[in-house]
Amino acid sequence: MVKQIAPDLSVRIGKLDLKNPVMVASGTFGYTEEFAPFIDLKKLGAIVTKTITVRPRLGNLPPRTCETPAGMLNSIGLENPGIDKFIGEKLPFLKKLGIPVIVSISSIDDPEEFAVLASRLDKIKEVSALELNISCPNLHKDKLISQDAKDTFELVSLVRKLTQKCLITKLSPNVTSISEIALAAESAGSDAVALINTLSGMSIDVDKRSPKIGSWSGGLSGPATRPVAVKMVWEVHNKIKIPIIGSGGIMDLQSSLEFFIAGASAISVGTANFVNPRVSIEIIAGLKAYLADNDLPDLSALIGSLKACES
Amino acid sequence: MGPEQIKAKITSNKIFKDNYWHLEFESGVIAGRALPGQFVNIKVSDGIEPLLRRPLSIHGIEGSRVRLFYEVLGPGTRILSARKPGELLDVIGPLGNGFSLSGKEQRAGCKAAILVAGGMGGAPLVFLAKKIRSSKPLVLIGARTEKKILCSQEFKALGCSVKIATDDGSSGFKGRVTELLSQVLRQATGDRRLAIYACGPRPMLKAVGKIACENNIDSQLSLEEHMACGIGACLGCVVATKSGYRKVCKDGPVFSGKELTW
Numbered sequence: 001m002v003k004q005i006a007p008d009l010s011v012r013i014g015k016l017d018l019k020n021p022v023m024v025a026s027g028t029f030g031y032t033e034e035f036a037p038f039i040d041l042k043k044l045g046a047i048v049t050k051t052i053t054v055r056p057r058l059g060n061l062p063p064r065t066c067e068t069p070a071g072m073l074n075s076i077g078l079e080n081p082g083i084d085k086f087i088g089e090k091l092p093f094l095k096k097l098g099i100p101v102i103v104s105i106s107s108i109d110d111p112e113e114f115a116v117l118a119s120r121l122d123k124i125k126e127v128s129a130l131e132l133n134i135s136c137p138n139l140h141k142d143k144l145i146s147q148d149a150k151d152t153f154e155l156v157s158l159v160r161k162l163t164q165k166c167l168i169t170k171l172s173p174n175v176t177s178i179s180e181i182a183l184a185a186e187s188a189g190s191d192a193v194a195l196i197n198t199l200s201g202m203s204i205d206v207d208k209r210s211p212k213i214g215s216w217s218g219g220l221s222g223p224a225t226r227p228v229a230v231k232m233v234w235e236v237h238n239k240i241k242i243p244i245i246g247s248g249g250i251m252d253l254q255s256s257l258e259f260f261i262a263g264a265s266a267i268s269v270g271t272a273n274f275v276n277p278r279v280s281i282e283i284i285a286g287l288k289a290y291l292a293d294n295d296l297p298d299l300s301a302l303i304g305s306l307k308a309c310e311s
Numbered sequence: 312m313g314p315e316q317i318k319a320k321i322t323s324n325k326i327f328k329d330n331y332w333h334l335e336f337e338s339g340v341i342a343g344r345a346l347p348g349q350f351v352n353i354k355v356s357d358g359i360e361p362l363l364r365r366p367l368s369i370h371g372i373e374g375s376r377v378r379l380f381y382e383v384l385g386p387g388t389r390i391l392s393a394r395k396p397g398e399l400l401d402v403i404g405p406l407g408n409g410f411s412l413s414g415k416e417q418r419a420g421c422k423a424a425i426l427v428a429g430g431m432g433g434a435p436l437v438f439l440a441k442k443i444r445s446s447k448p449l450v451l452i453g454a455r456t457e458k459k460i461l462c463s464q465e466f467k468a469l470g471c472s473v474k475i476a477t478d479d480g481s482s483g484f485k486g487r488v489t490e491l492l493s494q495v496l497r498q499a500t501g502d503r504r505l506a507i508y509a510c511g512p513r514p515m516l517k518a519v520g521k522i523a524c525e526n527n528i529d530s531q532l533s534l535e536e537h538m539a540c541g542i543g544a545c546l547g548c549v550v551a552t553k554s555g556y557r558k559v560c561k562d563g564p565v566f567s568g569k570e571l572t573w
Contacts, residue, residue: 065547
């Protein structure tokens, strides 16, 4: 018997080294404090904050969430305290954790606000990376930046000039060709892409004949979205060279494995955090056991290992 | 002390009447920390259907047992009602900010408490009544009809005086419980300051808050809301207040009537 070496879960996402590939998705983990009673936050691979904007935002009219088959809709509308309060009140707690902090940034309609946010966050040592949220479906806009390859290229290029930090571009699944958008992000200098954000959706209360969400429609998340996400990760993996952070309905080890096999170098857990606050930690432990059981020294042999069905 | 995620053993789960059920589970941690107005968030099944937890207010604490009172309304609560004693229930709690009670209020002879319960709103108010029973609270229960009156026996057993309002007049005052509240306030005598604690449907709570303000009485209103996370992370269950949107799950579910702008 050869003694097994403990598997190495570390991955590199652009300039960012993660001790394990499990992060928590923006908007599902607050600014982290909320989860402190339930898990050892230091065990996470990275945390992605709730999106921040330049100015505080009240967010959308309630009701803001509803349950759907194997999923949920949300339309929070980027409620956040704005960058000043984020830096003053939320960041100190995150800094103390000693794990990579990825700050999600956005703007409703002004690319220059991305520039302001990136410039300010670039100066903060403990901010490990920026995630460009150009794919939030709840801003009542006809078209998102990530629904246009040229707009995506321009926005990523603009931010790229302002920061050396690892840049992650989060993409919307509501497009004709996700590869085209991912390629635009890559060629503009994004270090990685995160996919997918939520799918635009609607649910109706038939008794009232009104939408279940105050702002009519919302973003669909949860296990119902997983096949869409896995397919997009696989498609994009075959087209780009930069790493992919996969997300969409990851609920447990098994579903996280689908993403690695499809080509994701890391994953982010979203809606599942609401259901089971411990899920990300359970997936990390599960991954370690899975690699050991399969005699894999690290994740490299797993990532993008999808092969054709055997007949 | 904050909330914990616990696998708690169900000790009983019984129908009370119609669609109304009592469930008890064993958790020294939650029982030891829970305050009236707080809630627990329950994963009713292991699978992804339904996906989200179900928030249920704490109805009572007996030793290390936590008692819930719930109505079977949809697939989630139907699954919960089929859970058997001995099974483990995935529970997060205690959650939220409950009724704020100064030490004085828990003793007799300070504020006279009026509890206003609409429908299932009695569930958390029974727990509150037990905590402040020595001040002999007055409980007003509203229901559509006599058959729908809930918790009146429990309140009486705690020594509360109970008045009923039914929409159809089949029991007690004919009309809304908020009209009964106005009547009670008009007739109120004595020099004890009043305090109102209410839980029930949103239109009722709005009316209670308004009546309390008009009479210059403090009111604490416990809101019911669909929640995704229950721990303050998703910002889904917000309510409009004088200080902007606040989270029902974490800043509430109990809010001062003066604070809410709905």
